[in-house]
Amino acid sequence: MSAATIRTPVKASAGEGRIGPRANLRHIGALARRNLLQIKQDPESMFDAVMMPIIFILLFTYVFGGNIAGKGHEREYVTYLVPGLMAMMGMNIAMAVGTGVNDDFKKGVMDRFRTMPIARSSVLIAKIVVEVGRMLIATTILLVMGFILGLTISTSVLHLLAAVALAMVFGASLMWIFILLGLTLKTAQAVQGVAMIVLMPLQFGSSIFAPTTKMPGWLEAFTDYNPLSNLADASRNLINGGPVAHSVWITLAWAAAITLVTAPVAISKFRNKTN
Amino acid sequence: MTRNDIPGSGGNAVEVRGLVKHYGETKALDGVDLDVREGTVLGVLGPNGAGKTTLVRVLSTLIRPDAGSARVAGYDVATQPRQLRRVIGLTGQYASVDEKLSGTENLYMIGRLLDLSRKDARRRAAEMLERFSLTEAAKRPAMQYSGGMRRRLDLAASMIGLPSVLYLDEPTTGLDPRTRNEVWAEVRRMVSEGVTVLLTTQYMEEAEQLADELTVIDRGRVIAGGGVDELKAKVGGRTLQIRPADPAELPRMVGAVAQAGLDGIAGATADAAEGVVNVPIVSDEQLTAVIGLLGERGFAIAGISTHLPSLDEVFLAVTGQKTSKSAASQDRTDELQEVAA
Numbered sequence: 001m002s003a004a005t006i007r008t009p010v011k012a013s014a015g016e017g018r019i020g021p022r023a024n025l026r027h028i029g030a031l032a033r034r035n036l037l038q039i040k041q042d043p044e045s046m047f048d049a050v051m052m053p054i055i056f057i058l059l060f061t062y063v064f065g066g067n068i069a070g071k072g073h074e075r076e077y078v079t080y081l082v083p084g085l086m087a088m089m090g091m092n093i094a095m096a097v098g099t100g101v102n103d104d105f106k107k108g109v110m111d112r113f114r115t116m117p118i119a120r121s122s123v124l125i126a127k128i129v130v131e132v133g134r135m136l137i138a139t140t141i142l143l144v145m146g147f148i149l150g151l152t153i154s155t156s157v158l159h160l161l162a163a164v165a166l167a168m169v170f171g172a173s174l175m176w177i178f179i180l181l182g183l184t185l186k187t188a189q190a191v192q193g194v195a196m197i198v199l200m201p202l203q204f205g206s207s208i209f210a211p212t213t214k215m216p217g218w219l220e221a222f223t224d225y226n227p228l229s230n231l232a233d234a235s236r237n238l239i240n241g242g243p244v245a246h247s248v249w250i251t252l253a254w255a256a257a258i259t260l261v262t263a264p265v266a267i268s269k270f271r272n273k274t275n
Numbered sequence: 276m277t278r279n280d281i282p283g284s285g286g287n288a289v290e291v292r293g294l295v296k297h298y299g300e301t302k303a304l305d306g307v308d309l310d311v312r313e314g315t316v317l318g319v320l321g322p323n324g325a326g327k328t329t330l331v332r333v334l335s336t337l338i339r340p341d342a343g344s345a346r347v348a349g350y351d352v353a354t355q356p357r358q359l360r361r362v363i364g365l366t367g368q369y370a371s372v373d374e375k376l377s378g379t380e381n382l383y384m385i386g387r388l389l390d391l392s393r394k395d396a397r398r399r400a401a402e403m404l405e406r407f408s409l410t411e412a413a414k415r416p417a418m419q420y421s422g423g424m425r426r427r428l429d430l431a432a433s434m435i436g437l438p439s440v441l442y443l444d445e446p447t448t449g450l451d452p453r454t455r456n457e458v459w460a461e462v463r464r465m466v467s468e469g470v471t472v473l474l475t476t477q478y479m480e481e482a483e484q485l486a487d488e489l490t491v492i493d494r495g496r497v498i499a500g501g502g503v504d505e506l507k508a509k510v511g512g513r514t515l516q517i518r519p520a521d522p523a524e525l526p527r528m529v530g531a532v533a534q535a536g537l538d539g540i541a542g543a544t545a546d547a548a549e550g551v552v553n554v555p556i557v558s559d560e561q562l563t564a565v566i567g568l569l570g571e572r573g574f575a576i577a578g579i580s581t582h583l584p585s586l587d588e589v590f591l592a593v594t595g596q597k598t599s600k601s602a603a604s605q606d607r608t609d610e611l612q613e614v615a616a
Binding site: 023 | 346367376380384390416448454
């Protein structure tokens with residue numbers, strides 16, 4: 001009996017070092033718990049998820065609502081706006097993931113994770129799991145505010161849940177892009193700067209805030225291909241009634257394509273990151 | 276070779292051959308060879324930028340080498356990183372714990388990542404906190420810990436998985452002397468439990484205190500290696516100092532040693548300011564011969580000591596540059612005996 005045979009049994013479970021699906025889930029759970037404990041330790045980090053939906057819905061409803069839907073028709077505008085804001089919320093939270101990842105990954109604890117017998121993707125997936133939870137909270141607050149301001153659901157609760165789920169799926173795929181940005185750029189400020197430049201045209205050059213039919217032709221063409229427009233249209237038609245199949249499929253295709261392209265690159269970046 | 280073959284047999288827990296890692300023009304590692312015998316401490320000594328941290332990062336699978344090979348507990352860093360990660364622990368110069376989590380939560384998380392059950396992870400976290408004297412601070416977030424507590428938590432995190440090989444990358448950099456001694460005591464304890472340690476340091480004293488063997492690296496190359504004493508001897512053996520009871524005897528004593536023609540002894544010099552005679556020697560036999568001679572001739576001797584060159588001197592001799600701590604470290608004296616005549 002040698003020293004090493006005494007030392008190894010605690011972790012000799014996984015054969016030749018392959019990490020099984022159950023172990024992988026356990027690792028993701030432990031790491032997600034870490035992210036949750038960080039929020040508990042620093043409750044202010046929830047500020048954006050709580051305040052953003054409240055401020056956005058109030059601002060857009062009362063600044064643009066009267067102008068777009070006609071003075072006194074703000075309540076109707078809320079019903080137009082809320083599905084669009086659901087899409088925007090996902091994008092803003094995804095952006096915060098990029099800056100958070102950039103800070104987090106400069107810490108020594110990441111070195112520890114990367115020298116442990118765990119799948120390195122689990123660190124990133126845990127982060128996404130927790131952030132999707134944050135998105136869910138933001139979306140819930142948005143819907144509550146929406147109902148207070150006059151949001152009506154013309155379809156069913158199931159349709160509403162489907163719209164929320166769609167926004168989550170799309171938001172999660174966006175997170176991979178921002179994680180990749182966070183791993184690539186040197187500082188959190190740079191991540192934020194680049195993200196804003198990409199985000200602003202995508203958010204405002206879309207059908208989130210206003211119908212695109214009154215925009216100039218070239219912009220309308222852009223908005224038609226903007227995945228955020230597709231997501232906003234899909235949510236809107238799920239909640240307000242209307243044809244959904246096309247926009248839902250397009251949104252899911254975007255989400256799948258974004259994830260398939262950026263997730264492997266991000267994981268490989270994380271694996272080979274040297275500082 | 277499997278993990279189980281190594282221990283006890285005096286085999287190598289770490290074997291590095293021709294390791295190369297370049298960053299652009301910079302050769303962080305430029306063909307490093309070294310071995311760490313199972314159950315021993317190898318001190319890797321070098322100034323800032325010598326390649327110490329790069330070496331540790333290659334050995335812990337954080338970066339891939341450009342050329343050469345490295346095996347840890349029999350596992351190849353390039354082809355068996357997953358297995359290798361199961362047997363290593365790493366404590367870097369920056370604490371690798373989560374600042375926002377408490378001591379308990381940090382260790383519990385590590386336990387879960389090492390596939391311990393919830394119950395075992397809790398139990399082991401508590402054990403480790405106890406062992407590293409952190410029980411009182413267990414519930415506080417690590418960001419509130421002092422530097423020494425943080426380093427201890429880091430060591431505890433490294434020990435949760437009972438690694439057979441532990442890397443300590445400048446474990447006491449930035450710590451005050453008392454805290455440094457605590458960390459040293461912990462390292463000795465881990466070694467006594469059979470852990471093999473690869474320790475990088477800039478501090479001569481640290482290497483002398485902890486290491487069984489030393490490798491001196493500079494600009495990515497190994498420039499000297501061996502046992503601590505062996506390395507010192509390379510720089511030129513010891514100096515025997517004899518203090519006559521009567522300082523007036525100095526010239527006569529020098530003459531006696533010089534004229535006796537003892538085997539391998541080139542000569543002796545008097546240091547009037549210190550009141551001693553210095554005799555360069557390379558063996559214990561020579562020491563005995565010199566003392567015997569002086570006894571026979573009836574000299575009254577008040578004191579005898581031998582001096583090894585300090586590691587600073589070793590470093591200066593092999594790298595051609597002074598170390599950062601050079602001015603602060605002190606020449607050590609091994610008092611052999613006091614002889615009253």
